[in-house]
Amino acid sequence: MIDRQEREKTVLKLLDRVCTGLAVAASTLFLFCTFSICYSIFTRTLGLLTPIWVVQFNEYAMLWITFLGTAYLLMRNRHVSIQIITSRMGERGKRFLGRIHNLLGMVLCLTLLYFTWTSTWDHIVRKVIDVQAVDIPKGFVLVVIPFGFLLLFLQFLRRFFEGLKTLPQSEGRDPKVMRATATQTGKGEA
DSSP states (O other): OHHHHHHHHHHHHHHHHHHHHHHHHHHHHHHHHHHHHHHHHHHHHTTOOOOTTHHHHHHHHHHHHHHHHHHHHHHTTOSOOOOTTGGGSOHHHHHHHHHHHHHHHHHHHHHHHHHHHHHHHHHHHTTOEEOSSSOEEHHHHHTHHHHHHHHHHHHHHHHHHHHHHTOOTTTTSOHHHHHHHHHHHTOOOO
16 A cells, blocks of 8 residues: 555656646747747847748747646646636535546546547658748647647546545545434434
8 A cells, every 4th residue: 555655656746747847848938939039020120131930930839838838737726717606615515616627627638638649640640741931740740739638637637536535524425324323323413
């Protein structure tokens, strides 16, 4: 049992490190976008030729930033959420809705992972080229999408099981068993 818990902690630490490292990479790409656009504007202002690759690589970078950073945001619970309904719920309702949310997130990410990987693999096998200022194999641009959905799936899976671990003793138990136990101990109805 202890060995299993240690392996679980090690895997979760590895997942945290991977997501954090990818968030740093996404931040670096964001800096690249900022500086390359500023450089392009500066050269245009001086009447010099602007690099033709700036727009293309910034498009790719925005795609990569999105899918490299989302798992980190979910890990840190910093994703966008609307709390109109949950703010009016009790703790038990929030926990239940959280488990449903994580379960739906897992199903959605697994579905999107399958379809995006299928499409990406098809682009790689057919050697589709994205013809712009610089010709680049499109599959290598798109590979970040299924990878990002894989990491999101793992984070939703983690959150789902963490939510199950934090169940209070009264939740998840059969009401008939609770009544029988309460009657036997003389505490009346549960």
